Amino acid sequence: xxxxxxxxxxxxxxxxxxxxxxxxxxxxxxxxxxxxxxxxxxxxxxxxxxxxxxxxxxxxxxxxxxxxxxxxxxxxxxxxxxxxxxxxxxxxxxxxxxxxxxxxxxxxxxxxxxxxxxxxxxxxxxxxxxxxxxxxxxxxxxxxxxxxxxxxxxxxxxxxxxxxxxxxxxxxxxxxxxxxxxxxxxxxxxxxxxxxxxxxxxxxxxxxxxxxxxxxxxxxxxxxxxxxxxxxxxxxxxxxxxxxxxxxxxxxxxxxxxxxxxxxxxxxxxxxxxxxxxxxxxxxxxxxxxxxxxxxxxxxxxxxxxxxxxxxxxxxxxxxxxxxxxxxxxxxxxxxxxxxxxxxxxxxxxxxxxxxxxxxxxxxxxxxxxxxxxxxxxxxxxxxxxxxxxxxxxxxxxxxxxxxxxxxxxxxxxxxxxxxxxxxxxxxxxxxxxxxxxxxxxxxxxxxxxxxxxxxxxxxxxxxxxxxxxxxxxx
Amino acid sequence: xxxxxxxxxxxxxxxxxxxxxxxxxxxxxxxxxxxxxxxxxxxxxxxxxxxxxxxxxxxxxxxxxxxxxxxxxxxxxxxxxxxxxxxxxxxxxxxxxxxxxxxxxxxxxxxxxxxxxxxxxxxxxxxxxxxxxxxxxxxxxxxxxxxxxxxxxxxxxxxxxxxxxxxxxxxxxxxxxxxxxxxxxxxxxxxxxxxxxxxxxxxxxxxxxxxxxxxxxxxxxxxxxxxxxxxxxxxxxxxxxxxxxxxxxxxxxxxxxxxxxxx
Numbered sequence: 013x014x015x016x017x018x019x020x021x022x023x024x025x026x027x028x029x030x031x032x033x034x035x036x037x038x039x040x041x042x043x044x045x046x047x048x049x050x051x052x053x054x055x056x057x058x059x060x061x062x063x064x065x066x067x068x069x070x071x072x073x074x075x076x077x078x079x080x081x082x083x084x085x086x087x088x089x090x091x092x093x094x095x096x097x098x099x100x101x102x103x104x105x106x107x108x109x110x111x112x113x114x115x116x117x118x119x120x121x122x123x124x125x126x127x128x129x130x131x132x133x134x135x136x137x138x139x140x141x142x143x144x145x146x147x148x149x150x151x152x153x154x155x156x157x158x159x160x161x162x163x164x165x166x167x168x169x170x171x172x173x174x175x176x177x178x179x180x181x182x183x184x185x186x187x188x189x190x191x192x193x194x195x196x197x198x199x200x201x202x203x204x205x206x207x208x209x210x211x212x213x214x215x216x217x218x219x220x221x222x223x224x225x226x227x228x229x230x231x232x233x234x235x236x237x238x239x240x241x242x243x244x245x246x247x248x249x250x251x252x253x254x255x256x257x258x259x260x261x262x263x264x265x266x267x268x269x270x271x272x273x274x275x276x277x278x279x280x281x282x283x284x285x286x287x288x289x290x291x292x293x294x295x296x297x298x299x300x301x302x303x304x305x306x307x308x309x310x311x312x313x314x315x316x317x318x319x320x321x322x323x324x325x326x327x328x329x330x331x332x333x334x335x336x337x338x339x340x341x342x343x344x345x346x347x348x349x350x351x352x353x354x355x356x357x358x359x360x361x362x363x364x365x366x367x368x369x370x371x372x373x374x375x376x377x378x379x380x381x382x383x384x385x386x387x388x389x390x391x392x393x394x395x396x397x398x399x400x401x402x403x404x405x406x407x408x409x410x411x412x413x414x415x416x417x418x419x420x421x422x423x424x425x426x427x428x429x430x431x432x433x434x435x436x437x438x439x440x441x442x443x444x445x446x447x448x449x450x451x452x453x454x455x456x457x458x459x460x461x462x463x464x465x466x467x468x469x470x471x472x473x474x475x476x477x478x479x480x481x482x483x484x485x486x487x
Numbered sequence: 488x489x490x491x492x493x494x495x496x497x498x499x500x501x502x503x504x505x506x507x508x509x510x511x512x513x514x515x516x517x518x519x520x521x522x523x524x525x526x527x528x529x530x531x532x533x534x535x536x537x538x539x540x541x542x543x544x545x546x547x548x549x550x551x552x553x554x555x556x557x558x559x560x561x562x563x564x565x566x567x568x569x570x571x572x573x574x575x576x577x578x579x580x581x582x583x584x585x586x587x588x589x590x591x592x593x594x595x596x597x598x599x600x601x602x603x604x605x606x607x608x609x610x611x612x613x614x615x616x617x618x619x620x621x622x623x624x625x626x627x628x629x630x631x632x633x634x635x636x637x638x639x640x641x642x643x644x645x646x647x648x649x650x651x652x653x654x655x656x657x658x659x660x661x662x663x664x665x666x667x668x669x670x671x672x673x674x675x676x677x678x679x680x681x682x683x684x685x686x687x688x689x690x691x692x693x694x695x696x697x698x699x700x701x702x703x704x705x706x707x708x709x710x711x712x713x714x715x716x717x718x719x720x721x722x723x724x725x726x727x728x729x730x731x732x733x734x735x736x737x738x739x740x741x742x743x744x745x746x747x748x749x750x
Contacts, residue, residue, distance in 0.1 A: 025576040027540060036679075054679050058540035059502045059571030060611075070519060077519045077575035089645060089680040107645070111680060111723065113702040116645050127521050129552055129572050129582065144645060171643070209644050234640045279642040281678065291642060413686065415677040422644065455576050468543050 017450040018484040019400055021441060022051055022067045022076045027058055028457040029467040029474055033408075036421030037480040039436040040093035043429050044100055047072045050126055051436050052104075053421075053480040056087040063131055064088050064106075070127070073434070073482045075455065081123065083131045085110040090145050092425070096162040097152035097217070101187050102126055105146025105166045108137075115142030120166055120181060120193065135191040136181060141171040145209040145292075145422070150186070151217055153249060162187040163249045165221055167211030173197050178207040178225035178242075182250040196255040198223050198244045200267045204230050208239060208277065209422070210294035213250075216305035221250045222332060224296040224310055226277065227268075234279045234291075241272040241312050243296070243332045259332050271326060271335045275314040281417065284373050286366040286381060287410035288347060288419040290321050297351040300428070306331040309340075309359060309392070311349040319372050323349050323363055327392050340392035343384075345370050350426035352433060358487050359388040360433040361395075362426045366405060379405035381420060383437045387487050400483055403440035403447045408477055420478065433485045441465065441479035452481070494566065494592045497585045499614070501568035502607065503541045504596065506533040506589055507551075509563040515550040517575045525556045526580070529567065535596050536610065537603040541571060541579065550580035559586070566593040612736040615726055619696040620717070621662030622747070623669065624731065625654045626692040633672060633703070645681075647674035649703050651719070652687040654695065660747040662697075670719040671695060672703050685728035693730040694737040695722060 023030060034053040041049040051067040057080050058065075064082035069075060082088060082104065089107035096103070104121040120136035148166040155161045164186035170179040176199035183193045199207055208226035215221050223244045231237030244256040244267060252258070257267045264270075279291030293313035298305055311325040323343040326336045343349075346365035353359050361384075368379035383401040388394060410419050426435040440447070443458035443465060457466040465474040498504055511528040520526055529551045531544045552572060553559060565588055569581035587593050597606055616622060633651040652671045659666060674681035699717035722728050729737040741747045 024574050026574045026579050029539065057571055058538065058574060060538040060540075061502045062570045065574075068519065070521075075576055077517070077573055079519075079573050080571055107680075109680075114647060116680070127519065129520075129580075142643075142645075144643060169643075205639055206642055208642055228642070231640055234642070237640060237642065279640065281644060281646070281648075281676070283677075289644075291644070416679060416682040417677045418644075418679070 016486040017398065018073060019448055019450060019452045020073055020076065020482045021452065021454045021456065022480045022482055023456040024077050025455050025457060026468060027078065028465070030058065031475045031477040032056060033416050033478045034480050035418050035438045035478050037424055037436040037438050038092045039425045039427065039434060039482065040095050040102060041427060041429055041434045042095040042100060044098045046429050049073055049434070050093050050102060051076070051480060051482060052091040052093055053438060054087060061086060066093065067480070068126055073484055076482070079126065081126065081129065081131055082106060082121065083119070083134060084108040089116060092146060092148045094148045094150040096150045096187065098160065099152045099162050099187050100124055101162055103148055103150050103164050103186065104132060105148035105168065107144065107146065115139050115171070116144050118143035118146055118168060120146070120148070120164070122186065122191065135186065136193050143171065144169040145211070147210070147212050149213045149215050151215040153217055161185045163215065165213040165215060165250050167213045167223060169207060169209045169211055170195065171206070175203040175206050175228070176200065178211045178227070180211070180213060180223055180250060180256065182255065184249060184251050198256045198268070199225060199227050199242065201227060204228050208292035210292040212294050212296045214296045214298045214308065216298045216300065218302070218305050219247055219249045220298065220305040220331070221246045222296055222298055222308055223256055224294055226292060226294060226312065229274055237277055237279055238274050239277050240270045241275060242268040243271055243310060244268045245332050269332055271310060272312070272324070277314045283410045283415060283417060283419060285321055285347070286379055286405040287375050289417045290347065292422065293323070293347050293349065295350045297353055299353045299357060301355060301357060304357070308332055309351045309353070310335070311351055311361070313347055313349070319370065320344050321347060325349065325351065325361060325392070341386070341395065348421060348424045348437070350424055350435065352426045352428040354428035354433060354487070355430050357391070359392055360426055360428060360485070361386045362424065362435050362437065364420060364437065368405070375406045377404065377406055381405045381439060383439060385435070385483070385485055398485065399449050400437065401439045401448055401481065403442065407440055408475065431486060433487070435483050436480055437483070438478050438480050440476060442476050492585055494587050494596055497568035498536065498596050499610070501570060501584050503537050503569045503571065503581055504535040504566065505531045506535065506564070506566050507531050509559050509561050510548055512556065512559070512561055515580065516548055516578045517550055517573060517580055518577065519573060519575050520550055520580055526550050526552045527556060527559055534603040535566065536607040538607060539604055540574070542604050544579065547578065549578055551583050552580060553583045564589060566596070608736060609740070612726060612740050615696060615724060616661070616740055619661060620699045621669070621697040621720060622660040622695065623654070623656045623697065624658045624660065624694045625656040627652050627687050627689055628655050629653045630687060630689050645678050646676060647681050647703070648676040650675045650687070660741055669697070671697060672719050672721050674723070683725045684723045685725065687722070687728065691730060693728055694741070696724070696727045696737065697722065698727070
């Protein structure tokens with residue numbers, strides 16, 4: 013493994029027998045102590061009861077264990093995680109189970125000690141018509157009185173606001189016992205239907221907060237849905253009134269810059285794309301350096317031809333008012349983009365690309381899911397590519413009667429602390445060194461010689477499945 | 488908390504039940520357990536009931552977290568009723584829900600012919616059966632879309648995509664024995680929120696554990712008041728349906744419950 017790249021399979025040895033589809037990972041590294049980090053996936057409590065688990069590392073990602081501390085029955089239906097910058101508080105946005113109705117139930121959670129064994133505290137509990145895909149960000153900022161406060165911003169698709177369902181749950185003081193949160197609608201335009209599930213915030217310590225969402229503009233079937241890609245901004249830590257109203261579109265004068273308009277984004281909730289579904293793919297990140305909050309990167313996926321799913325990466329250097337006319341990167345047949353900028357201004361960009369001949373609803377041994385991590389030291393003009401994983405896209409099969417979606421996930425995560433990039437992705441877990449060109453460490457029992465997984469007894473074979481993989485790159 | 492609940496009540500709540508001996512106080516078998524003020528190292532002498540992931544520890548020492556660690560001392564032998572807390576590279580840690588000294592009551596927890604995994608599965612199935620409003624066997628005669636056909640495209644990834652099956656009842660094993668036909672709703676969605684729910688098909692015959700009161704119309708409110716007879720039932724749990732020609736947990740249970748009568 014190159015000295016500056018670390019890839020670790022998160023499944024601990026005591027769970028060597030598991031073959032769960034552990035997709036849709038997320039990651040939070042504690043900026044105050046980067047040795048402490050947590051990760052999540054669609055991993056159920058192996059005890060088949062009790063709280064949902066998260067993965068925890070206390071040694072900088074070298075080893076991981078699974079801790080059942082999330083108050084949700086066995087697993088969550090969505091989960092994202094983030095630490096405050098210096099408070100040591102961990103926050104989570106989850107869709108909580110059990111299912112009690114059609115309507116997904118949002119919880120925003122907090123703990124100040126992930127190792128205590130105690131369940132996380134519930135700060136927000138909202139259902140109504142339902143809430144989906146909470147994506148949480150947090151930052152610790154000065155409170156103006158010599159102390160500090162945790163600002164938490166959670167993007168979520170809130171069906172209580174129809175059809176403009178893109179909202180942000182914001183707390184300007186989430187570390188306190190009361191932890192007041194306010195829910196703000198960020199889509200102000202007339203819409204032709206509900207916004208897409210991905211609503212993403214990004215926080216800069218100077219008070220700038222960006223939000224991105226996909227606003228539906230037309231569509232009569234799931235195959236012909238069209239969206240605008242919209243970015244909003246708030247300059248007071250999302251505490252303005254109204255919130256997220258600092259950007260207006262130069263054409264229609266309404267709140268939110270339309271970075272791209274009328275893009276075809278089919279919502280196909282079947283295993284159509286390398287056994288994965290498609291329909292809502294979005295990421296946004298702001299340059300964390302002092303005085304650089306005007307530089308922001310945005311990526312989404314849409315269909316530019318007849319069957320593809322294509323990622324576009326663009327950039328703004330004027331606080332989201334205008335955006336690069338041409339893509340900084342265009343990646344055909346790819347999903348799960350995530351972007352981050354480190355303390356030197358290096359841009360990191362991770363995504364998962366389906367290679368081999370592509371035919372919708374069909375996958376073969378010629379198809380692979382390739383997880384790339386690209387970096388740019390010149391603001392996105394030139395890129396250096398690392399392949400973190402290249403794994404068979406047809407294994408494990410996602411066929412009836414055992415179809416489960418998402419296959420790899422509707423998202424993954426990338427973040428930067430100091431000069432280092434930290435990320436997580438899910439992939440086929442065959443312990444084949446050729447699948448991980450920059451190296452990999454498995455905790456679970458395995459043989460790289462026979463490319464086989466073994467149960468805790470070290471003898472019984474275990475089926476290949478989808479696992480989460482942590483990575484760290486120090487450019 | 489020892490002894491505040493009966494062994495049977497505790498066994499109903501706990502996943503991992505074992506007879507063990509306390510080896511060390513304020514200690515742990517895992518480096519991830521930093522605060523050992525409420526933990527002890529306990530050797531598992533006999534596993535009584537267990538999910539598969541916890542079934543490998545007979546003869547091994549594990550970490551147990553107690554609400555009140557003063558209630559145990561080194562050398563104590565007890566039956567511990569626990570839930571999973573932490574899975575690491577060096578073993579596991581569990582949370583204690585309570586413990587009892589070994590005796591006739593704890594000995595009765597495990598039928599001698601069953602392994603610990605099967606024992607827990609059977610207990611779960613029995614609880615699931617007890618929670619069902621109706622249990623029937625029958626044949627699916629139709630499956631249709633349920634919902635507003637004029638509704639626009641849904642971009643909700645957790646949309647259940649409801650279907651409605653009509654079942655001709657052969658036999659009622661629990662519930663209203665006057666029914667001859669019943670409507671069963673199930674989510675066709677393969678989303679992670681619903682993928683384990685049975686996907687019913689026309690022509691299938693089998694056993695149904697049916698639940699009323701679930702709102703399938705899109706809000707958090709219950710569809711019918713508690714105690715009222717629903718006009719449809721749902722199957723959401725993987726054990727809510729079992730094919731007749733693939734005997735599993737439901738048929739095994741029915742064969743053990745007097746008066747439920749399997750065909």
